[in-house]
Every structure is written in C-alpha cells, then in structure tokens.
Amino acid sequence: MNEKILILDFGSQYTQLIARRIRELNVYSEIVPFNKIPELDDSIKGIILSGSPFSVTDANALQTDLGQLIGKRPVLGICYGAQYIAQQLGGKVERSLKREYGKAELSRIYQEDPFLQGVPQGSQVWMSHGDTIMEIPEDFELLAGTAHVDVAAYKSREGAFDQPVYCIQFHPEVTHSLHGKEVLENFVIGIAGCEGSWTPAAFVEETVEELKAQLGGDHVIMGLSGGVDSTVAASLLHEAIGDNLICIFVDNGLLRKDEFEEVLHSYKDMGLRVVGVDAKAQFYRELAGISDPEGKRKVIGRVFIEVFEQEAKKLEAEDRAIKWLGQGTIYPDVIESVSVHGPSVTIKSHHNVGGLPEKLDLRITEPLRMLFKDEVRKVGAELNVPKNILGRHPFPGPGLGIRILGDITPEKVAMLQEADAIYINNLRKFGLYDQVWQAGTILLPVQSVGVMGDERTYEKTVALRAVDSRDGMTAEWSRLPHDFLATVSSEIINNVKGINRVVYDISTKPPSTIEWE
Ligand SMILES: Nc1ncnc2c1ncn2[C@@H]1O[C@H](COP(=O)(O)OP(=O)(O)OP(=O)(O)O)[C@@H](O)[C@H]1O
Ligand SMILES: O=c1[nH]c(=O)c2[nH+]cn([C@@H]3O[C@H](COP(=O)(O)O)[C@@H](O)[C@H]3O)c2[nH]1
Ligand SMILES: NC(=O)CC[C@H](N)C(=O)O
Numbered sequence: 001m002n003e004k005i006l007i008l009d010f011g012s013q014y015t016q017l018i019a020r021r022i023r024e025l026n027v028y029s030e031i032v033p034f035n036k037i038p039e040l041d042d043s044i045k046g047i048i049l050s051g052s053p054f055s056v057t058d059a060n061a062l063q064t065d066l067g068q069l070i071g072k073r074p075v076l077g078i079c080y081g082a083q084y085i086a087q088q089l090g091g092k093v094e095r096s097l098k099r100e101y102g103k104a105e106l107s108r109i110y111q112e113d114p115f116l117q118g119v120p121q122g123s124q125v126w127m128s129h130g131d132t133i134m135e136i137p138e139d140f141e142l143l144a145g146t147a148h149v150d151v152a153a154y155k156s157r158e159g160a161f162d163q164p165v166y167c168i169q170f171h172p173e174v175t176h177s178l179h180g181k182e183v184l185e186n187f188v189i190g191i192a193g194c195e196g197s198w199t200p201a202a203f204v205e206e207t208v209e210e211l212k213a214q215l216g217g218d219h220v221i222m223g224l225s226g227g228v229d230s231t232v233a234a235s236l237l238h239e240a241i242g243d244n245l246i247c248i249f250v251d252n253g254l255l256r257k258d259e260f261e262e263v264l265h266s267y268k269d270m271g272l273r274v275v276g277v278d279a280k281a282q283f284y285r286e287l288a289g290i291s292d293p294e295g296k297r298k299v300i301g302r303v304f305i306e307v308f309e310q311e312a313k314k315l316e317a318e319d320r321a322i323k324w325l326g327q328g329t330i331y332p333d334v335i336e337s338v339s340v341h342g343p344s345v346t347i348k349s350h351h352n353v354g355g356l357p358e359k360l361d362l363r364i365t366e367p368l369r370m371l372f373k374d375e376v377r378k379v380g381a382e383l384n385v386p387k388n389i390l391g392r393h394p395f396p397g398p399g400l401g402i403r404i405l406g407d408i409t410p411e412k413v414a415m416l417q418e419a420d421a422i423y424i425n426n427l428r429k430f431g432l433y434d435q436v437w438q439a440g441t442i443l444l445p446v447q448s449v450g451v452m453g454d455e456r457t458y459e460k461t462v463a464l465r466a467v468d469s470r471d472g473m474t475a476e477w478s479r480l481p482h483d484f485l486a487t488v489s490s491e492i493i494n495n496v497k498g499i500n501r502v503v504y505d506i507s508t509k510p511p512s513t514i515e516w517e
C-alpha cells in the first residue's frame with residue numbers, strides 16, 4: 001500500500017461512510033480506534049478525526065494524543081474532531097442552545113482556500129451537533145460559517161505547524177452535504193497529496209503478491225457457500241496459489257432448489273478446485289426433532305465443523321498437509337469487532353465456520369478483510385467471477401433451516417424449495433431481483449382451511465419476505481407490485497402440494513429481523 005488516509009474513529013455513526021467516500025476517490029482509507037494511533041509510516045498521507053456521540057465537555061470524553069498527529073501529517077477534524085482540536089489547542093467549545101441538526105448553508109465563506117475550492121457561497125451542508133465551537137485557538141483562522149454558527153470551518157494559519165490542520169463542523173461524508181465530495185477530495189488529493197491510484201485492478205495485483213508471499217507453497221482450505229464474499233476470496237486465493245487452494249462446498253440439505261449443482265458448476269467454470277460434499281443426511285439426522293431457533297443454529301454450526309474436519313482429514317490422508325483456512329471476512333465484520341461501542345446482546349448466533357481454527361489448528365487468511373461489500377463485487381468483476389454469483393442476494397449459512405419454523409424434515413425442505421424457487425424466479429422474470437436487497441420464503445408451522453376443486457384442504461402457509469437494506473443492520477420491507485405478488489401466490493398454491501395460503505411479510509427491522517429465526 002503506497003498511500004492511505006487514516007481515520008481515527010470516535011464512534012460516529014458516519015465513520016464507515018467517511019472511509020467509503022475516500023475510497024470512492026480511489027484512495028485507500030483505514031479506520032482505527034481513536035486512541036490506537038499506529039506508527040506513521042510513509043504510506044499514511046493524512047489523518048481524519050471522526051465525529052462522536054460524546055461531547056468534548058463530558059468528563060469521560062474520548063481523548064487522543066494530538067501531539068502524535070498535528071504537524072506530522074495534514075489533519076482534518078470532522079464535527080467532534082473539529083470540536084476536540086479547538087478545545088485541546090486553547091479554543092472554546094460549549095454545550096449550546098444553538099443546536100443544529102439537518103441541513104444548513106455555508107452562507108458565510110470568509111476567504112478563499114484550496115480546501116473549499118469548488119464549494120460555492122450558500123452550499124448546503126449537513127449538520128448534527130449540540131456543541132458549538134465558540135472560539136478557535138490562536139494560530140487558526142476562520143474559513144466559513146452558517147446562519148447559526150460562526151465556526152463551520154477553520155484552519156491553522158500558514159506556518160503554524162509543519163503540516164496544515166483543517167476543521168469542519170459539518171459532515172462532508174453524507175450526501176446531503178452537496179459539495180462534501182469536493183471538500184474531501186480537496187483534503188485527500190489537494191492537501192494530503194494522494195494520487196488516487198487505488199483501483200480494483202491495483203487491489204487485485206497487490207493482494208495476489210501479498211498472498212503469494214504469505215502462503216508460499218502451503219495448502220489452504222476454504223469453505224465456499226456460493227455467496228459473494230467466499231467466492232471472491234477464493235478467486236483471489238486461486239489467482240495467488242492455484243491448485244494449492246482446496247475449496248469445500250457443503251450441501252447441508254438446506255440450500256435453495258438446485259443450488260448445489262448450479263453453484264458447483266459455476267465453480268468448475270471458474271477453474272476452482274472444489275470438493276462438493278453431500279452431507280444432507282448428516283445434517284437432517286442431527287436436526288431431527290429440534291424446533292428451537294437457537295438450538296437449530298447451534299447444531300448446524302457444529303455439523304458444519306464436523307464435516308470440515310472429516311474432509312480435512314481425508315486431504316491429510318492424501319498427504320496434503322493443510323496449514324491455512326481461508327475466510328471471506330469483509331471490512332464491516334472487522335470494524336464491528338474492534339468498534340468503540342461495547343458488545344451488544346446476542347439476538348441470533350450467526351453461523352460461521354469460525355469455530356474451525358482452534359480445533360484444526362489452522363492459520364487464517366482473509367484477503368477481503370479490508371473491503372466493503374460493493375468493493376468486493378468490483379474486485380470480483382475484475383477477477384471475472386460470473387455475474388450470477390456477484391449479484392446474488394445474501395443467503396444465511398444455516399439456509400432454509402432458519403426459514404422452516406418448527407422442526408426440519410426433508411419433506412418440509414422440499415416443499416419450501418419449490419415455493420422459494422417460484423418466488424425467486426418470478427422476481428427475475430419481473431425484473432425485480434436486483435431491486436430488492438434480499439428475498440426469501442418462510443414455511444410456517446400453521447395450517448389453515450382452504451377449498452380446492454370443491455374439496456376442503458387443511459394445509460400449510462408460506463410467507464414471502466423481501467427487504468431493502470444497505471447492510472442488513474436495518475431493513476424496510478420492499479413495496480413489491482401487487483400484480484407480481486398475485487402471480488407468485490397463485491403459482492405457489494397451484495403447484496406446490498401441501499401449501500394452500502401465501503402471505504407477505506410487512507415488518508421492518510427493527511423491531512423485527514430479516515430472518516424469522
Ligand atoms: N454450504 C457451505 N459450504 C461451505 N462453507 C460454507 C457454506 N455456507 C457458508 N459457508 C462458510 O461460511 C462463511 C459465512 O457465510 P456468509 O453467508 O456470511 O458469507 P458468504 O456466503 O461468503 O457471502 P454472502 O454474505 O454474500 O452470503 C462463508 O464465507 C463460507 O466460508
Ligand atoms: O451467514 C449468515 N449466518 C447466519 O447465521 C445468519 N443469520 C442471519 N443472516 C443474515 O444476516 C442478515 C440479517 O439478518 P437478521 O435481521 O435476521 O439478523 C440477513 O441478510 C440474514 O440472511 C445470517 N448470515
Ligand atoms: N456529530 C458529532 O460529532 C457530534 C459531536 C458532539 N456530540 C455534539 O453534539 O456536538
């Protein structure tokens with residue numbers, strides 16, 4: 001990595017967004033906790049201090065050592081970052097009555113500056129603060145204000161430090177700041193001097209070299225799910241070490257209809273060496289009679305590990321010592337685990353093959369751990385991963401197991417697979433698949449009365465779920481057209497034996513969740 005911007009995270013809800021906006025300028029950016037400043041090597045061209053839910057006036061406000069930053073690299077303070085710099089260097093910040101939340105205008109741009117190049121008088125910015133910078137420190141000068149606050153932007157005077165310091169009260173990272181992108185670009189490219197050469201192609205080239213150096217002639221195994229993350233991670237590894245990568249794709253009997261064959265086929269076309277394991281019977285056996293959602297999740301997680309162990313042993317028996325486990329971990333997973341916010345309660349135990357390393361004594365390699373999902377898709381496209389895999393909706397590891405409420409039987413799985421295939425195929429047919437973030441069908445443990453061909457039926461119900469979301473953390477139910485729902489409903493009821501009722505789930509997350517279990 002020859003250039004990057006470091007972002008100190010003070011816990012703002014927008015920190016990830018700052019990183020993303022900078023990466024959109026083709027500059028790599030990395031988030032670290034506010035107090036974990038790494039050694040400033042040559043690759044770090046500039047440093048940004050994020051916003052925060054804390055107030056600098058709080059006794060327990062988050063503190064960092066500005067001495068390690070200011071003068072060493074160009075610094076940009078955003079919101080809390082700007083308030084913190086003001087307060088630490090001798091200015092004044094107060095809890096004030098002048099709260100600003102929402103849109104404001106930079107109606108007072110006091111002077112021209114490269115930092116505000118391309119930002120017109122009156123430019124709309126997004127504010128979110130209850131504290132106000134009342135006085136800026138000596139050695140600093142004002143750049144802009146709004147109707148409500150005098151200090152919306154300020155900077156260090158020429159020569160005050162070896163490197164410039166810029167501070168803004170508004171949030172350039174949100175799209176409501178109409179010239180936010182220009183502001184960030186002015187800082188990152190103009191002031192910090194980044195070139196903007198970080199592209200998917202450059203990422204692939206660099207990562208492949210790193211993986212070669214890291215893995216040498218070692219063998220790596222990796223679980224493939226047919227999902228975006230594991231597939232793109234596998235392609236990168238394959239590019240680096242070829243057939244020393246051995247992928248394992250498990251049919252847990254809880255995949256979508258025909259998914260196992262179709263995905264295996266795509267993998268063969270990609271040249272990946274994939275061991276397809278039919279573990280349906282093992283999963284069904286272990287799941288028999290279990291209805292509790294967490295109980296099912298735990299069993300599925302455990303059996304995944306057992307299947308992996310069996311396969312790893314077989315490979316070892318063929319005299320191929322496996323040293324590494326590849327994983328498709330992506331940046332949001334990493335950020336969550338080092339977040340400023342404490343651990344939250346467990347809503348659901350998300351299955352991952354993460355239990356593996358301790359047991360198998362493998363080292364972990366995660367080539368995508370610094371990328372966001374959309375970046376993963378771009379890297380995948382660069383590596384010629386087929387479109388049908390890159391555009392896939394997320395699908396949970398426990399699969400249909402958590403979409404069959406109550407106990408799991410092969411018959412219920414078959415019934416749900418049929419209904420689900422009708423739903424998903426119609427989403428494609430109606431051109432709606434790419435418009436929803438995730439969709440799936442849930443088999444309910446409810447029977448109701450119907451009438452078919454003059455005969456009474458007493459059969460099961462499926463629920464259709466479709467959501468719009470950015471990252472799965474929050475979700476809105478998709479407003480699918482009624483005509484589409486009508487088609488799906490009648491196709492399912494007419495074709496899937498055992499189902500006589502279809503309902504549509506209109507719950508948002510929170511307070512509901514996306515999956516029903
Ligand atoms: N059927 C499976 N066979 C082998 N490994 C699996 C299977 N299902 C899940 N895994 C492993 O569990 C990991 C986590 O699954 P998860 O669904 O979070 O990610 P993904 O499938 O790679 O991507 P996406 O979020 O797009 O679905 C996968 O990366 C993969 O290593
Ligand atoms: O790999 C996974 N293993 C799991 O155990 C798991 N549980 C939920 N999900 C997916 O996570 C997102 C949020 O789901 P929930 O709102 O139901 O928690 C949605 O996209 C869910 O499909 C999982 N993914
Ligand atoms: N968005 C922020 O960084 C807010 C900073 C501080 N909590 C305030 O209310 O002013």
Ligand SMILES: [Mg+2]
Binds near residue numbers: 225228394395
């Ligand atoms: Mg998946």
